[in-house]
Each structure stands twice: as structure tokens, then as C-alpha cells.
Amino acid sequence: MLRTRSMRLLVLVVCGAFAALGCSTDTQPGDTTGSLSLDLVLGDGVVINSVSWTISGGDMEPMSGVIDTSAPGSTASVEVYGLPPGDGYVVELQATSEDGEVTCQGSTDFAVTVGVATDLMVVLNCKLPVDTGAVRVNGKLNICAQLFKVVVSPLQTSVGNAIDLSATGEDHEGDPIHYAWTGTGGSIADPGAASTTYTCDQAGEQTVTITISDDDFEYCMDDWTVPVTCVELALCDDVDCDDGNECTDDECDLTSGECINAPVQDGTACDEGTGMCSAGQCVEIDLCMDVDCDDGNECTVDACDPSSGECSNEPVQDGTSCDEGAGTCSIGQCIVVNLCEGVDCTSDNECVEDGSCDPETGLCIAGANEPDGTACGDGGFCNGNGTCIKINNCAELNKVVVAPLQTSTGNQISLSALGTDEDEDPIEYLWTGTGGSIEDSSAASTTYTCNDLGEQSVTVAVSDDGFDGCIDELTVPVTCVDDD
Numbered sequence: 001m002l003r004t005r006s007m008r009l010l011v012l013v014v015c016g017a018f019a020a021l022g023c024s025t026d027t028q029p030g031d032t033t034g035s036l037s038l039d040l041v042l043g044d045g046v047v048i049n050s051v052s053w054t055i056s057g058g059d060m061e062p063m064s065g066v067i068d069t070s071a072p073g074s075t076a077s078v079e080v081y082g083l084p085p086g087d088g089y090v091v092e093l094q095a096t097s098e099d100g101e102v103t104c105q106g107s108t109d110f111a112v113t114v115g116v117a118t119d120l121m122v123v124l125n126c127k128l129p130v131d132t133g134a135v136r137v138n139g140k141l142n143i144c145a146q147l148f149k150v151v152v153s154p155l156q157t158s159v160g161n162a163i164d165l166s167a168t169g170e171d172h173e174g175d176p177i178h179y180a181w182t183g184t185g186g187s188i189a190d191p192g193a194a195s196t197t198y199t200c201d202q203a204g205e206q207t208v209t210i211t212i213s214d215d216d217f218e219y220c221m222d223d224w225t226v227p228v229t230c231v232e233l234a235l236c237d238d239v240d241c242d243d244g245n246e247c248t249d250d251e252c253d254l255t256s257g258e259c260i261n262a263p264v265q266d267g268t269a270c271d272e273g274t275g276m277c278s279a280g281q282c283v284e285i286d287l288c289m290d291v292d293c294d295d296g297n298e299c300t301v302d303a304c305d306p307s308s309g310e311c312s313n314e315p316v317q318d319g320t321s322c323d324e325g326a327g328t329c330s331i332g333q334c335i336v337v338n339l340c341e342g343v344d345c346t347s348d349n350e351c352v353e354d355g356s357c358d359p360e361t362g363l364c365i366a367g368a369n370e371p372d373g374t375a376c377g378d379g380g381f382c383n384g385n386g387t388c389i390k391i392n393n394c395a396e397l398n399k400v401v402v403a404p405l406q407t408s409t410g411n412q413i414s415l416s417a418l419g420t421d422e423d424e425d426p427i428e429y430l431w432t433g434t435g436g437s438i439e440d441s442s443a444a445s446t447t448y449t450c451n452d453l454g455e456q457s458v459t460v461a462v463s464d465d466g467f468d469g470c471i472d473e474l475t476v477p478v479t480c481v482d483d484d
Contacts, residue, residue, distance in 0.1 A: 177214055183209070248263055261280075288305070297334075298329075338359070343363075395425065407478075409483055415460070419444075427463070453480055
């Protein structure tokens, strides 16, 4: 009887004609069938009393059976002998637990070879009984309340006095709106009211925050914070902060009783309109402040007269360099020197276009390369990189004579070849043999001596580039026999 603790899948080991797992059986001459063996390995917990098997496919009627695993020590194993050789077989396993709660099934393809047992791995997928429940949830949408208006007044008061607070919220669904006021340095008369007051308990910078909600402040909340100032009483009484400077704003700090004399905005008129404020001081008006005297001519000196605000553009000294060094100034004008006069930028490379002269330096700028394939030289072409490539017509074998085609060992076979080259380049010859020796392997005509018995070959190759790519060759079979 087999048991498994957590029955997710069953593993079947099948040994047969296909030796993928290294399984094999001894065979006798004349065997015409294969065999199949099964071995099912189970875990603990679930009781499987039997496993059914079915073999189908090939050219035979389906075979089936049941493996009894109820006895202690029993394994789910079976070997089937007598399967016709071939492929297209399918083995299927099915198992059900003793309580009927767990069912397992799996199959795999296999082939049968004569006299050999094949191992197969079959994975059985097992369905477990339902052991979980479910929950059903219905959702309800809530549009949160929003702050519509907040009024805090005044933003500054003295300790012991109150600041009026008012807030208005909106809820599109009409839900009740809850209000919550908080402050950092004072007390709220009614924190839960839409309108209430904030009393300053101490001097300093403080904040008042209003928060509204339509779900008791669990998730839907909208808030706004307002800074307020609480000052001590009468700190600025009898304090004169006027510094007599019309270019400063004079005020008393209610929190400290000290004067603040901050500069007014630069450019503010002062001294009855004859001056203007700059960094808190009244200065004479600069008539040239917004005047642009640049005439765009580098051969003039541009200046503004501060007494009138008028521009002057006087010529610089003649001979001053201008136009980034390409010219010189003359009577306030930039005269460009022609540095390219007499400069010849014609290309001496027929695969490179003529260049051009740089007027600033007088030097030639190289021209572009001619396109790939442009004709050049004597039948050549440009490669697109400024180089003329000469076209080479490779040498070719015109005639080869090998005689006789059979001779005895120690005797010679005459070899002769004739190559031709359309470009009339020098032709090189190279003779090789597989079982003998060449008298002069680089000659057009030479001899081959049979050193070994048997079928051999002689090859001649011609080239006009040192055998670097242009090669034409021919192989001739010859026979060397015993001299008896």
C-alpha cells in the first residue's frame, strides 16, 4: 500500500527500447520485439491501491492492465514485452486515491527498438480535493468632501487677542462634513465648528490648520494651513523708525519692537525726480543705463555720454585686426585681405575632387573623395576612399597534358601546362602530387615520379598574383602500379 503526504504529481520511470536513460536488456539473435518496464515512485500520505496503464499506437491493438499496489511493499511497476518495433506509441497512466478524493493522470510518447528496453519519465498531474473557501466583497464609492473657502483674519494680532476663523466645505453626495481646527501656539474656541476663533497664547510665528472630512477623518481629508503672527503688546509704541532715507521702507517689527529699514525697489525715483534709488541709496540718474551704443562694427569704439545719453562711435586705429584675423581696420571699416589669391587647390589625385581655399588662412581644404566605382587610371576604378584600384584579370589554365596516366613505381609521368593572362602579367606555376615527387614544381613542364602504389592525383595551379587570390587549377588522377 502506497502513501504520500502532499499528492501534487506522480513520477513514472519507464525502461524500454529507447535508451535515453541508459536502460537496456540483453537480446538474443533473431529477436523481433521490444519491451517496456514501468516503475511508479509515490510520496507519503495519500493511499493509492492501484494504477491502471494503457499502451496504444504502432501497428497493434491497445494493451492495458492494472498494477495492484495495495499490499505492503508493493510498487507500481510493470514490464511489457512483445511490442512490435516502431514509433508513435503512447503510454497513459491513471490512478485514484483510496478515498476517491485525488485523481492522477499522465502520458508520454515513445518508440520501440528490437531487443532494447526503453526508460520513460511520465509525470502524472493530480487534482487535490477543494480545501479553501471564498469571500464576496461589494464596494461603495465615496466622493470625499472638499474645502471650498477658508478665511483667517487678521493674520497678525497681539497676545491674548483672537483671530477669526471660518471655513466652508462641499460634499457632492450630501454627506455630513466634520471640521477640525488646530493651532501651533494658541487655543481654538470650538475646534469642531465651521466658524470659531484662535486666541494667541504666546508671541511668535504660528500656524492655524483646518481639516474637513466626510468619513470621520479615516481616509477622506482635505486641509489648508495659514501662517499667523502673535506679537507682544505695545512693543512698537513711541518707536520712530524713519531714517530720513526716501530709498528705504521704514517699519517697526511688532514681535521685537526693532526698526526695519528695507531698501525700496531699484529704479524708484528720488530727490524730486533727479535721481533714482539703487541698493537703498539715491543716486543721480544714469542717462546711459538703458542706451545701447553698439553699432555692430568692430572697427569703431562705442561709447555713451552720461551727461546727454548720446552715443559716439569713433574709428579704431588703422591696421587693427578684424573679422577674426581675416582683415584689418581702415577708417572705421574692416577690409578683408584676399589670402587665396594665386592659391591653386587642384587635386593631383584623380579619385579626389579639387579642393577649395580657406579665405581666413589661405590654405587649401581637401576635396571630397570621388564616388566608389568612378573610372580612373588604365581601366581601374575609385574605391570611394580616394584610392584608384586597378582591375586584374586573373591568369587561366589554357592547356594541361599528363602522360601516361598509369605507370609503374619508380617511373615518370610527363607533366605540361600552359597558362594565359589577359593583362600579360607574369604567370607562376605550381605542381603538387599525392603519392610521388615533382621534379620542378614551379616549371611549366616537369615530371612526376611514382613513389607509392595506388590511385593518386597530380594538380597544377597558375596565378599572376603570387597565389594570393587569383588561382586557376586542375587535378588529374593517375595510377602507379607494381613494376612486375
